[in-house]
Amino acid sequence: MPFINIKTPEGALNRAQKEEIVHRATNLLVEYFSEAARPHTMVLIEEVKDGGYGRADEVFILPEAYRAKD
Structure with a gap:
Protein backbone atom coordinates (compact mmCIF):
# COMPACT_ATOMS: atom_id res chain seq x y z
CA MET A 1 0.00 0.00 0.00
CA PRO A 2 1.49 3.39 -0.95
CA PHE A 3 1.65 5.70 2.06
CA ILE A 4 2.35 9.44 2.31
CA ASN A 5 2.78 11.15 5.69
CA ILE A 6 2.65 14.94 5.71
CA LYS A 7 3.39 16.93 8.85
CA THR A 8 2.17 20.50 9.00
CA PRO A 9 1.75 23.11 11.74
CA GLU A 10 -1.61 22.87 13.48
CA GLY A 11 -4.06 25.33 11.98
CA ALA A 12 -2.05 25.97 8.82
CA HIS A 23 -6.44 14.15 -3.80
CA ARG A 24 -3.29 15.52 -5.46
CA ALA A 25 -0.94 13.25 -3.50
CA THR A 26 -3.06 10.23 -4.43
CA ASN A 27 -2.98 11.26 -8.09
CA LEU A 28 0.79 11.61 -7.93
CA LEU A 29 1.22 8.03 -6.72
CA VAL A 30 -1.30 6.75 -9.26
CA GLU A 31 0.89 8.29 -11.98
CA TYR A 32 3.78 6.11 -10.79
CA PHE A 33 2.03 2.91 -9.70
CA SER A 34 -1.05 2.88 -11.99
CA GLU A 35 -4.73 3.32 -11.25
CA ALA A 36 -4.67 0.03 -9.34
CA ALA A 37 -2.92 1.87 -6.47
CA ARG A 38 -5.73 4.41 -5.92
CA PRO A 39 -7.93 2.35 -3.55
CA HIS A 40 -4.88 1.33 -1.51
CA THR A 41 -3.16 4.71 -1.22
CA MET A 42 -3.08 6.25 2.27
CA VAL A 43 -2.37 9.95 2.80
CA LEU A 44 -1.98 11.02 6.43
CA ILE A 45 -1.82 14.71 7.32
CA GLU A 46 -0.52 15.15 10.85
CA GLU A 47 -0.87 18.53 12.53
CA VAL A 48 1.93 19.41 14.93
CA LYS A 49 1.05 21.77 17.79
CA ASP A 50 2.81 25.11 18.04
CA GLY A 51 6.11 24.72 19.82
CA GLY A 52 6.24 21.03 18.89
CA TYR A 53 8.81 21.45 16.15
CA GLY A 54 11.87 23.50 15.38
CA ARG A 55 15.21 23.75 13.64
CA ALA A 56 18.68 24.80 14.73
CA ASP A 57 17.65 25.44 18.35
CA GLU A 58 14.67 27.59 17.30
CA VAL A 59 11.18 26.46 18.33
CA PHE A 60 8.55 27.46 15.78
CA ILE A 61 5.18 29.07 16.43
CA LEU A 62 2.92 29.51 13.39
CA PRO A 63 2.38 33.26 12.76
CA GLU A 64 -1.25 34.36 12.55
CA ALA A 65 -0.75 35.39 8.91
CA TYR A 66 -0.08 31.74 8.00
CA ARG A 67 -3.10 30.26 9.79
CA ALA A 68 -5.85 28.78 7.64
CA LYS A 69 -8.88 30.91 6.91
CA ASP A 70 -12.07 28.85 6.79
Missing part, protein backbone atom coordinates in the same frame (compact mmCIF):
# COMPACT_ATOMS: atom_id res chain seq x y z
CA LEU A 13 -4.52 24.22 6.52
CA ASN A 14 -8.29 24.30 6.34
CA ARG A 15 -10.40 21.26 5.48
CA ALA A 16 -10.62 22.08 1.77
CA GLN A 17 -6.84 22.42 1.54
CA LYS A 18 -6.33 19.07 3.28
CA GLU A 19 -8.80 17.43 0.89
CA GLU A 20 -6.91 18.90 -2.07
CA ILE A 21 -3.58 17.62 -0.73
CA VAL A 22 -5.03 14.13 -0.27
Whole structure:
Protein backbone atom coordinates (compact mmCIF):
# COMPACT_ATOMS: atom_id res chain seq x y z
CA MET A 1 0.00 0.00 0.00
CA PRO A 2 1.49 3.39 -0.95
CA PHE A 3 1.65 5.70 2.06
CA ILE A 4 2.35 9.44 2.31
CA ASN A 5 2.78 11.15 5.69
CA ILE A 6 2.65 14.94 5.71
CA LYS A 7 3.39 16.93 8.85
CA THR A 8 2.17 20.50 9.00
CA PRO A 9 1.75 23.11 11.74
CA GLU A 10 -1.61 22.87 13.48
CA GLY A 11 -4.06 25.33 11.98
CA ALA A 12 -2.05 25.97 8.82
CA LEU A 13 -4.52 24.22 6.52
CA ASN A 14 -8.29 24.30 6.34
CA ARG A 15 -10.40 21.26 5.48
CA ALA A 16 -10.62 22.08 1.77
CA GLN A 17 -6.84 22.42 1.54
CA LYS A 18 -6.33 19.07 3.28
CA GLU A 19 -8.80 17.43 0.89
CA GLU A 20 -6.91 18.90 -2.07
CA ILE A 21 -3.58 17.62 -0.73
CA VAL A 22 -5.03 14.13 -0.27
CA HIS A 23 -6.44 14.15 -3.80
CA ARG A 24 -3.29 15.52 -5.46
CA ALA A 25 -0.94 13.25 -3.50
CA THR A 26 -3.06 10.23 -4.43
CA ASN A 27 -2.98 11.26 -8.09
CA LEU A 28 0.79 11.61 -7.93
CA LEU A 29 1.22 8.03 -6.72
CA VAL A 30 -1.30 6.75 -9.26
CA GLU A 31 0.89 8.29 -11.98
CA TYR A 32 3.78 6.11 -10.79
CA PHE A 33 2.03 2.91 -9.70
CA SER A 34 -1.05 2.88 -11.99
CA GLU A 35 -4.73 3.32 -11.25
CA ALA A 36 -4.67 0.03 -9.34
CA ALA A 37 -2.92 1.87 -6.47
CA ARG A 38 -5.73 4.41 -5.92
CA PRO A 39 -7.93 2.35 -3.55
CA HIS A 40 -4.88 1.33 -1.51
CA THR A 41 -3.16 4.71 -1.22
CA MET A 42 -3.08 6.25 2.27
CA VAL A 43 -2.37 9.95 2.80
CA LEU A 44 -1.98 11.02 6.43
CA ILE A 45 -1.82 14.71 7.32
CA GLU A 46 -0.52 15.15 10.85
CA GLU A 47 -0.87 18.53 12.53
CA VAL A 48 1.93 19.41 14.93
CA LYS A 49 1.05 21.77 17.79
CA ASP A 50 2.81 25.11 18.04
CA GLY A 51 6.11 24.72 19.82
CA GLY A 52 6.24 21.03 18.89
CA TYR A 53 8.81 21.45 16.15
CA GLY A 54 11.87 23.50 15.38
CA ARG A 55 15.21 23.75 13.64
CA ALA A 56 18.68 24.80 14.73
CA ASP A 57 17.65 25.44 18.35
CA GLU A 58 14.67 27.59 17.30
CA VAL A 59 11.18 26.46 18.33
CA PHE A 60 8.55 27.46 15.78
CA ILE A 61 5.18 29.07 16.43
CA LEU A 62 2.92 29.51 13.39
CA PRO A 63 2.38 33.26 12.76
CA GLU A 64 -1.25 34.36 12.55
CA ALA A 65 -0.75 35.39 8.91
CA TYR A 66 -0.08 31.74 8.00
CA ARG A 67 -3.10 30.26 9.79
CA ALA A 68 -5.85 28.78 7.64
CA LYS A 69 -8.88 30.91 6.91
CA ASP A 70 -12.07 28.85 6.79
